[in-house]
Amino acid sequence: MASSNRSRRVPTGQLLFGGIIVLTGVLLLLETTGVVSTRDALLYVPSLFVLVGVWSLLQSRLRNLVGPVVLIGVAGAWQLVVLDYTTVDDVVAFWPVLVIVFGLSVLLGQYRSAVRETNDDYTNSFVAFGGVEKRNTSTQFTGGDLTAIFGGTELDLRDAAIADRPAQVNAVALFGGVDVVVPREWNVRLDVLPVLGGASDDRARAEHRNEDVDLVVSGFAAFGGVTITD
Known part of the structure; x- marks a missing residue:
């Protein structure tokens, strides 16, 4: 910790x-x-x-x-x-x-590799006029701050585990896009405010999804989008 x-x-x-x-x-x-x-x-x-x-x-x-x-x-x-x-x-x-x-x-x-691997419990990503992809492999993931301004950033959590639920990710997309990749069975609550933008959970319907909330994604999207994928 x-x-x-x-x-x-x-x-x-x-x-x-x-x-x-x-x-x-x-x-x-x-x-x-x-x-x-x-x-x-x-x-x-x-x-x-x-x-x-x-x-x-x-x-x-x-x-x-x-x-x-x-x-x-x-x-x-x-x-x-x-x-x-x-x-x-x-x-x-x-x-x-x-x-x-x-x-x-x-x-x-x-x-150079577009994907950067990290095992930090908390992930930060600030992108302006560019793109960054990160893969988190922490066994005690707690959350992160993701910002994309005229660019895009992606955080892959498929190899991460959450010790204390729910983890909290704050996402800000200004004329850009933020993608959070999570396991299909995770229960994700999307609390992003779209202002002339969009926020969506694009995962296919899972046969079994956790009852408790695993991850809360908050923030806002202006002329951009925040997307949950698997």
């Missing part, structure tokens, strides 16, 4: 991303209501998204490069424009770089 506790103490990319959204909303509210002028602070919001990209690189130990690099590049360019170091026209001139990065992501996908 020690590995699970360590995983919970480390801030995830999803936690940072959500915190930045909340902070940005608070700053905007203070500005629009005239309570406090936060215009100067709002100028540096893009740098916070750069921080999310850097943290995602470190958290993945540089195994997930494309998505975080794109996020860092886009947010960094946005910050330079906001601070008047460059113009939108100058930045737009470099849009083919995104095509190059996309091509590199396809090439890299051909030369």
